[in-house]
Every structure is written in C-alpha cells, then in structure tokens.
Amino acid sequence: MPTAWTSPTLRGERVLLRPLGPRDTDGLWVDVQDPEGQRLTGLHHAFTYEEIAAYCASRADKTDRITLAVTDPRDGAYKGEVVLMDHDEPNRSASLRIGLAPTARDQGLGAEALRLVLAHAFDPLGLHRVSLEVYAFNERAIHVYEKVGFRHEGRMRDALWWDGAPHDLLLMAILAMEWDGSLAVVRHAGIAGTAASPGTRAS
Numbered sequence: 001m002p003t004a005w006t007s008p009t010l011r012g013e014r015v016l017l018r019p020l021g022p023r024d025t026d027g028l029w030v031d032v033q034d035p036e037g038q039r040l041t042g043l044h045h046a047f048t049y050e051e052i053a054a055y056c057a058s059r060a061d062k063t064d065r066i067t068l069a070v071t072d073p074r075d076g077a078y079k080g081e082v083v084l085m086d087h088d089e090p091n092r093s094a095s096l097r098i099g100l101a102p103t104a105r106d107q108g109l110g111a112e113a114l115r116l117v118l119a120h121a122f123d124p125l126g127l128h129r130v131s132l133e134v135y136a137f138n139e140r141a142i143h144v145y146e147k148v149g150f151r152h153e154g155r156m157r158d159a160l161w162w163d164g165a166p167h168d169l170l171l172m173a174i175l176a177m178e179w180d181g182s183l184a185v186v187r188h189a190g191i192a193g194t195a196a197s198p199g200t201r202a203s
Contacts, residue, residue, distance in 0.1 A: 003089060004063035004064075005063055005064065005065065005066050005084075005087065005125070006063070006066075007019035007020070007059070007060075007066045007067055007068055008066070008068075008120060010068070010116040010117070010119075010120060011073060012073075012112045012113070012115070012116050013112065014072075014073070014107075014108070014109060014112055015070050015071065015072070015073065015079065015109050015112050015113050015116070016070075016071045016072070016073040016076075017068040017069070017070060017071070017082065017113060017116055017117070018068060018069055018071060019059065019060060019067065019068060019069070020056055020059045020067045020068060020069045020081060021056060021057070021059065021060065021069075022053070022056050022057050023056075024056050024069045024078050024081075025049075025052055025053045025056045025057075026078075027069075027077075027078025027079075027101065028052050028055075028056060028078070028081060029047075029049055029052045029053075030101065031080070031081075031099060031101050031102075032047050032052065034101075034102050036102065037099060037102065039162060039163075040099075040135065040138050040141065041099060042135060042160045042162065042167075064085070064087055065083060065084060065085040065086075065087065066083065066084040066085075066117075066120075067081065067083045068081070068082050068083070068117070069081060070082055070098075070100065070104070070109065070113045078101065079100060079101050079103075079104040079109060080098065080099050080100035080101050080104055080109075080110070080113070081098070081099050082096070082097070082098040082099075082113050082114070082117055083096065083097050083098075084096050084117060084120075084121055084130070085097070091128070091129070092126065092127050092128035092129065093127060093128060093129040093130070093131070094121065094127055094129075094130055094131075095130070095131045095132060095133075096114075096117065096121075096130050096131070096132045097132060097133075098110060098113060098114060098117075105140075106140070110141075110144050111144050111147055111148055114144070114145075114148045115148055118130060118148065118149075118174065118179060122176045122179050127176065128175060128176050129173055129174070129175050129176070130173065130174055131153070131171065131172065131173035131174075132145065132150065132171075132172050132173070133169055133170065133171055133172075134169070134170050134172065135159075135160055135167050135168070135169055135170070136155070136167060136168040136169070136170055137167055142170065142172075145172050148174075149174045149178055149179055149180065150172040150173060150174045151172060151173060151174065151178070152170060152171070152172055153171045153172060153173050154170070154171040155168050155169070155170055155171065156168060156169040156170075156171070
C-alpha cells in the first residue's frame with residue numbers, strides 16, 4: 001500500500017504554502033473564471049461554485065497527493081494553488097501542476113513556490129523524479145520551469161484544441177540529481193532552514 005502523504009506548510013520569503021481548504025473556495029473560484037487562466041491550463045469545463053467548494057473541502061482527505069494554497073505570508077491572501085500528484089512510489093516519481101491568480105503572475109511567486117515544493121519532494125519525501133506538462137504557447141511558464149531546473153523530455157502534438165486551432169503539449173521533468181535546493185529557503189513545521197538536495201542548478 002502506498003505511503004500516505006500529508007500536505008505540509010512551507011514558508012518562503014514571499015510565499016507561504018499551506019494545505020488547501022474551504023477558506024480558499026472564493027479565491028480558487030475567481031481563478032477558474034479567468035479567461036487567460038483557462039487558456040493557459042486548457043480548461044474547457046465550466047466549474048460551478050459548488051464544485052469548487054467541494055474540491056477545496058475534500059483535499060484534507062487525499063493522502064495520494066499534496067495540495068497547497070499559495071498565499072501571501074503577510075496577510076494570508078490566496079495567490080494560487082500547487083499540487084504534487086500521481087505518486088508512483090515504486091519508481092519514486094510524481095507529477096506537479098501550479099496555477100496562479102491573475103494578480104500573482106509576473107512577480108516571481110511561481111518560481112519560489114516551485115522551489116519550495118521541489119525541496120519538499122526531493123527531501124524529505126525522497127522522490128527521484130518530478131514531471132509536469134505545459135502547453136507550448138505558455139512561454140512564460142516554460143521559462144519559469146527551465147529556470148528552476150526542469151528539462152524538456154517530449155512533445156505531444158495537437159494535444160489541445162483552443163480557439164479553433166490545435167496546440168502542442170510539452171513534457172518536462174527534473175531529477176533529484178539535477179536539483180540544487182540551495183536557494184530554496186524553507187521554514188517547515190515552524191523550523192527555519194535551507195532545503196539541501198544534491199543537484200546542479202536552480203536560480
């Protein structure tokens with residue numbers, strides 16, 4: 001039986017990642033209404049408020065994934081969501097997705113949130129590989145993923161149909177040996193420290 005995961009609280013310099021819960025319903029509801037966010041994530045489904053509320057309320061019961069709200073450490077304002085999921089314990093791998101609120105983009109918050117999650121994924125979770133998918137037109141996100149150390153692994157042609165045209169989906173991943181967590185300052189469970197992992201680069 002796979003090891004159960006619990007969602008931690010991870011504190012960086014400009015973001016606080018904490019378990020997603022009912023109090024995040026309004027913030028996530030606003031996010032899924034954003035046309036640009038829908039395009040970037042290829043979201044075709046029109047979620048209802050009730051669906052979002054049920055999703056936020058159910059995350060604490062999920063032990064096969066880690067679902068965190070990206071928040072402002074000063075006032076707790078909701079800034080987005082990051083999820084570590086698809087845990088494959090025998091192969092020490094998982095996948096990751098992140099979505100930021102419109103007001104949180106282009107500020108470096110996504111890069112910091114990714115570094116915090118990767119630091120937790122590689123140590124203490126002990127994962128070897130973390131992967132993600134991103135649409136080829138999302139150049140801003142691709143740049144951020146490359147910046148924190150993800151490498152390109154493949155391309156799924158015409159995986160998304162949006163606004164009358166097909167778009168490719170890129171596959172990216174980072175391995176523990178490629179991860180340099182020296183810049184991922186984490187305060188985990190109230191203890192301040194620097195996440196250390198073997199690796200070569202992250203900026």
